[in-house]
Amino acid sequence: MATIEIDLDLPEGIEVRGYERIEQGHAFEIEWAIPATCVCDRCGYSERTCVEYKDKIHVIRDLDLWDQPSFFVYQPPFHRCSRCNRRQWLLPPIKRKHVTYTYRFEHQVLRMLIGSTEEEVARRLGISAEMVHVIVKNQLKEEQRIDPDRVITDVGMDEISLKKRHKLYATILTDLTDPNRPQVLAVAAGRDRAAAEKCLDRLTREQREQVRVHRTDMSPAYASACAAKLPHSQQTIDRFHVAQKLGKMADRARKKDPCVQEDTLDESKEGFQVQHVGVS
Numbered sequence: 001m002a003t004i005e006i007d008l009d010l011p012e013g014i015e016v017r018g019y020e021r022i023e024q025g026h027a028f029e030i031e032w033a034i035p036a037t038c039v040c041d042r043c044g045y046s047e048r049t050c051v052e053y054k055d056k057i058h059v060i061r062d063l064d065l066w067d068q069p070s071f072f073v074y075q076p077p078f079h080r081c082s083r084c085n086r087r088q089w090l091l092p093p094i095k096r097k098h099v100t101y102t103y104r105f106e107h108q109v110l111r112m113l114i115g116s117t118e119e120e121v122a123r124r125l126g127i128s129a130e131m132v133h134v135i136v137k138n139q140l141k142e143e144q145r146i147d148p149d150r151v152i153t154d155v156g157m158d159e160i161s162l163k164k165r166h167k168l169y170a171t172i173l174t175d176l177t178d179p180n181r182p183q184v185l186a187v188a189a190g191r192d193r194a195a196a197e198k199c200l201d202r203l204t205r206e207q208r209e210q211v212r213v214h215r216t217d218m219s220p221a222y223a224s225a226c227a228a229k230l231p232h233s234q235q236t237i238d239r240f241h242v243a244q245k246l247g248k249m250a251d252r253a254r255k256k257d258p259c260v261q262e263d264t265l266d267e268s269k270e271g272f273q274v275q276h277v278g279v280s
Contacts, residue, residue, distance in 0.1 A: 006065070011094045011104065014072075026070040027059070032092050040081040041088055051077045051090070060094075061101040061127075063108055069126065072102065096138065106135045107184040110172055113160035136162060139187040140170065146185055148204050153177050155230075156215040157199065157222050159191040171222075173199035176215065196225035 008028075010016065018029035038049040058076045061069065077090045094102045109132055112121045118136075122129040154176040162168040169191040175183045186199040200208065211233040216222040223235060 008065075009063075011102070013093055020073075022071075024068050026065050026068060027073050028062075028070065030072045030074050030092070032094075034077060034090060038079040038081075038088065038090070040084060040086055042086045043081065043084045045081055045083040047082060049079050049090070051079060053077055059100070060092075061105050062094075063102075063104060064125075099134070099138075101131075101135075106139060109135050110139060110160065110184050110187065111174070111182060113162075114158045114172065117161050133162070136160075136170065136187075139184075140189055144184075144186060144202070146202055146207075148207070150175075150207065151177065152185075152203065152207050152211060154179075154213045154215070155185070155211055155233075156182070157196060157226065158217065159219070171195040171199055173202070176213075191219070191221065193221040193225045196222050197229060200225060200229040 013032050015031050016028050017031055020027045034051055035049055037046055039046045053075050058074055060072050062072050064070060078087050079090060080087050109121060118129045118132040122132050152175050156174040156176045158172055160170050160172055171188045171191050172184060173186040175185050186202040188195040188198040208230055209232055211230045213236055214226045214230055214233045215236045218237060226233060226235060
């Protein structure tokens, strides 16, 4: 019998108890430590947690595995208040109320929105555009806490477009200290200097002084905000925007110069001669 080993990056406090392959996806049965005390969200009474289980299963979306969707599956525990008899679900520490996906799936959606739109991201992930919209809305409302002791040396600042052909934008600040594991730090409505400074103000003064590199597009609003808030950081222009700008300039030159169009190689679709393209 063949055995396949799966290397998982599990959220803190989560343990996997089982695995099942579901068509083109993956399902992981999880458990987590139940808090010792529970505060009733109706009457505010605090008491020792007494766990009960309902005979049903909850499924939440997590990060993709091998370019396929993966899900966390668990039996929902709940606590019944001894004062008002209210039944309260005990949520896993990896998701918010009334949603069917993890916090890190939300952050994945935000990162994918950079240079894309809600509809495009929804199509790529196989979810609805309404879900993408709700994720962005929750992120804009939430004041995400950043550990003041966290060491941040590289950050990225980008704009995300919420709707195609609509002037609805948000600014996203990302921790790029570990380039293999970028993490969303803050999100603010708009793409002006005020939005950029609102994101940067989520960091402590010590954290802002530790930043050595900030990666942005060519927006003067982001450049001025980072120059004011990150005194020891050097700006690096996102290579995507450099390539985009270079492509537009090359295309503009091609259209103006008839010789370039006539001498173009047949197999070239870009419209310039081979000798005109080089590496500095």
